[in-house]
Amino acid sequence: MQNNVRRSFVKSALAGAVAAVGTTLMPPALAENLQDVKFAKDLANLQPGAEAAHTPSLALEKVDSAGVAFGKTPPGDFYKVTVHARHEATRDHQIFGIALYLNGELVAEHAMNRSQAEASLPTVTFVQRLKAGDALLAVTSCNLHGKWGNRVTV
Numbered sequence: 411m412q413n414n415v416r417r418s419f420v421k422s423a424l425a426g427a428v429a430a431v432g433t434t435l436m437p438p439a440l441a442e443n444l445q446d447v448k449f450a451k452d453l454a455n456l457q458p459g460a461e462a463a464h465t466p467s468l469a470l471e472k473v474d475s476a477g478v479a480f481g482k483t484p485p486g487d488f489y490k491v492t493v494h495a496r497h498e499a500t501r502d503h504q505i506f507g508i509a510l511y512l513n514g515e516l517v518a519e520h521a522m523n524r525s526q527a528e529a530s531l532p533t534v535t536f537v538q539r540l541k542a543g544d545a546l547l548a549v550t551s552c553n554l555h556g557k558w559g560n561r562v563t564v
Contacts, residue, residue: 420496444511447559462504463497464540464558466508466532466548470540486539493548495532503554505532511547512538540564 456462469492478488479558497505504527509519518536523529532550540546544564551557 415508427476444547444549444557444559449559449561453560457500460555464495464505464550464552464555466493466495466550466558466560468493468546468548468560468562470564471561473537487541487558488537489540489564490534490535491538491540491546491548492535493550495535495550497530497532497552499528501527503552505550507551508532508534508548509551510536510538511549514547522528 440445450456450461453465453502456465469490471492471501473488473490475483475485475488491510493508493510495508499505499522504524505522505557506524506527507519510517515563520534520536522532535545546562546564547559548562549557549559
């Protein structure tokens with residue numbers, strides 16, 4: 411009986427510790443609140459400093475679906491969507507995540523390496539099926555200057 415009680419206690423304690431550690435290791439939601447996303451005033455003429463460093467650029471490149479899809483994936487126009495920010499990568503100042511929205515819905519996000527921020531640059535490529543008229547929104551999240559966005563319509 412005493413072994414069962416002890417075993418139950420140890421299991422509960424370990425489960426609680428794993429849950430607590432798991433929540434502290436999980437990255438924060440990168441762009442869950444879009445109301446505070448900042449946008450450049452003029453994308454063709456980004457202002458030096460925060461605006462130029464944080465505003466993400468989006469590049470689209472059509473790819474052959476046979477190269478990225480298998481099996482029963484329906485045919486469609488797939489694109490490599492590359493999101494890039496010209497931002498430093500240091501422990502004290504970094505882009506810690508990039509999110510991609512398609513027609514207002516979060517479709518992809520990437521958390522950067524926060525423990526070794528200098529080991530990864532804020533550039534991510536996603537493969538996404540797109541059609542004419544689709545609206546893309548890329549959001550970069552900076553640990554000091556918040557969220558910055560850029561929109562592109564296909």
